[in-house]
Amino acid sequence: MGSYIVKRVFYGLVVMWMVATLVFFMLRIIPGSPILASLGVEGDPAAAAKIRHQLGLDQPLYLQYLVWFERIFQGNLGNSLYGSHQPVSQLIQQAFPRTMSLATLSFVIALLLAVPAGIISAVKKHSLLDHSFTLAAFLGLSMPDFWLGILLIMLFAVQLHWLPAIGYVSPSQGLWPWFSHLILPATAIGTAFSAIIARMTRSALLEVMQEDYIRTARAKGLHENWVILKHALRNSLMPVMTVIGIAFALLMAGTVIVENVFAIRGLGRLLIISILQEDYPLVQGTLLVIAAIFVSINVLEDILYTYINPKIHY
């Protein structure tokens, strides 16, 4: 197990290096002049040339790559090309807790909605409840999360004045302000993910419920709830876990549009803005972090598999 994890971490690092290198060179291929753009609509091309020189962007590409790579090992992700050239690591550090908060709350909401709905749908197959949950799931899947977000703002912020419409407050400023700012975007995101997880839970559970050992468990006279929760659900969790893992990784990579709607600058929004502005160091740094998140979640998921299914050995 230990050697497997070491191997996975090593592969993960290789993946991160490949992502970083690919991104570095692809960014330079994209047309555009980020330095001139950073000076605004009336930016002076002469001033842009000076800044380009100062930042070493007029150096040969391989040299820029080597310098950048060397700095990564020193823990320096560079500085943003825009504004006062803030350190990329600082920008990521600020965005990360916001994304973490939003992703975690969305994830909790998704699971709270999805798992019970999936179980009930599977157990009460073709019942009114099953049809209702299926309909709700399709609604959740069909309705874009940003649209749901706007509807939630209109209802809970504009009409009822119960919750704030936009913004983010750090938990250090109080749990309720933090929660009240996050509950609407988290619901918007969580609803869509819950639909996917609920459908997956239902189908996985239905499949397991046909297995012989479930029939055996029932024949032994075990209580139905025990059969479902102890035997069926646990064994149906493997495919569900895979989806949950991917879902959480996607959430951690940021939910750009919802972040935009609620004016929350998380990792996703940071990444998209930096791509649109061609802010090379920020794109590189953010993608590196996102790649690290994906790799970590994958490794974590592999470890979790062994707990869910003891038959799995690495």
Add this chain to the structure above:
Amino acid sequence: MSSEFDRFPEEERERIEQEIKQAYDFDPQDPLFGLSQVELRGPKMGRRTVLRLLAAAGALSMWHLLPGLGGGSEVFAAGSGGELTAGWAGTNAISTLDPAQINQVLEFQITSNVLSGLTHINPDLIAEGDLATDWKVSSDGKEYVFKLRQGVTFHNGDPFTADDVIFTFNRSKDPKQSIEYRLLDDIESVEKVDDFTVKFKLHAPQASFLVKTLERASGRAMTIVSRGALESMGAKQYGLTPVGTGPFKVTSHQLGQGVVLEKFDKYYDPTRPKLDKVKIIPVPEPAPLAAAIAAGDIQLIGGNPPAPELIDGFVANPDIVVSILPGPGFQALWVNPWRDPFKVTDFNKPFDELAKEPGFMVRLAIAKAMDRNDLIKRALFGRGLPAFGTINPAMRFYFDQTINATSSQRFDAAEAQQLLAKAGFPNGKGFPTLKLNVNSAGKREGEVIVNILKKSLNINVELVIQQWPVLIDNFDKMNFDLLRIGSGGDYDPDDGLVDWCETTSKFNGPTRDKQKMSFGYFSDQEVDKLTEAERIETDMNRRKTLVQQANFITSNKVMCVFLFHLMDILVYRKEVNYPAVSRIPGLVDLDRTTINKKTS
């Protein structure tokens, strides 16, 4: 053409015209612009003096003179205190608050509340000392001595002295530290006379020196920064949380998440600011912005102008106040003269000769087909004024009231169709499909332009949405058929003519392939001569003639298809008391703003 100006009663318009006439009535050779040394002295300069200096600096605009803007006698309904939350529209982040790096209005809207200049002009057009208490000017207009305000402290407790003025000057003058270095070209030196006296020496008399260069809001290059704070926190952190001597101090700034300003208790004017706290949240999307102000989550909208489609909703909402003033700048559709079918490689030919060239005919056809009123109605929901040149109605004195009727670009669909037919494309037949490059914010305008050209000329235009770095790069390299870009600008005619119209102007295709293109999007020797002449012309009536002539040629010879001039729109909830004295287009000064507490 209608404008805000025309909506005022005749007597008001007469008063305004009279003030403008007086402002420009001086001997152009006089280094003091027809003013006495006494009139130019501190601690205050009267309205007449300020109008004269603004006029001589080419910065006098209509908004300076509109009735209702000169507050001052405002009685505040609400008391002091309270917290205001403002949404900064159309931006993902307040990238920097360091005056040496600022390049966006939405940024200096904030620093105007945090930092100070030596002077400040209020909307009564009284130039007041901000960090200066008094000043004298030499008889040749080239030397200014300022007495500085004593007892002023920076937000970090450091005392403000003459050293800070010199430090700011040296920093702003250094291209490695400041992008504003060119604004100080006319200043030869700044000397410390004593701790609270500084002497500026200029290369030449400069009318804009007191009212623009040193002015708090628009100055920027001479906005006073704290040496101690810069040394202790570094330039990067200073860009987030600048330390100044203004009414508010920055207590928190998380890029993309917002800025928090708090009342600076030791501000030199103990009556200001009124508010205890101001939170500024960047809101990039229009729908959440509208929802947030409707819900009362934000009480004021600053930053970029709110999306035009929101304004009618704001006006209809009884809880919201909308203040609209004419704005500077111009917006245009650029037509590449190096590409067929609108190729023109020599704009120097007389207009009649040029008009016989098929390439020019196509350019003119596109310009004439552009129904600007329709464009403004559909793309801007009526919030704009038709444009036929870089000189905009907000400049009043320089604006040519007749250009909408005299420019070759005036709308005439039938004539446009004839021109296209003469160029070899009857009813658009055989005309190639063009590409129109716009940035994502200009998508709606782009769609309307595409529709207008199809409707008027039966030509097909494909909309290409590009991100800003790509769009600006294509514009600089002359890599486009049609491209939508414009200038936010200020109230000086040079902002349009010098920056955009001259052959050597900084935006005129500086990174084009010079082997293939000897100039960028436009080059006309007469325009170059007129622009060079107007730059140094101190007789304002003569300058006006030169400006209007140059503007007319650029319009007539279709330097670009001029589209519209934007309006300056400020939106706030009715519980906010935003006094008229603070209503300066482009700025959001909050030091006199108060807020009524909710009584429900």
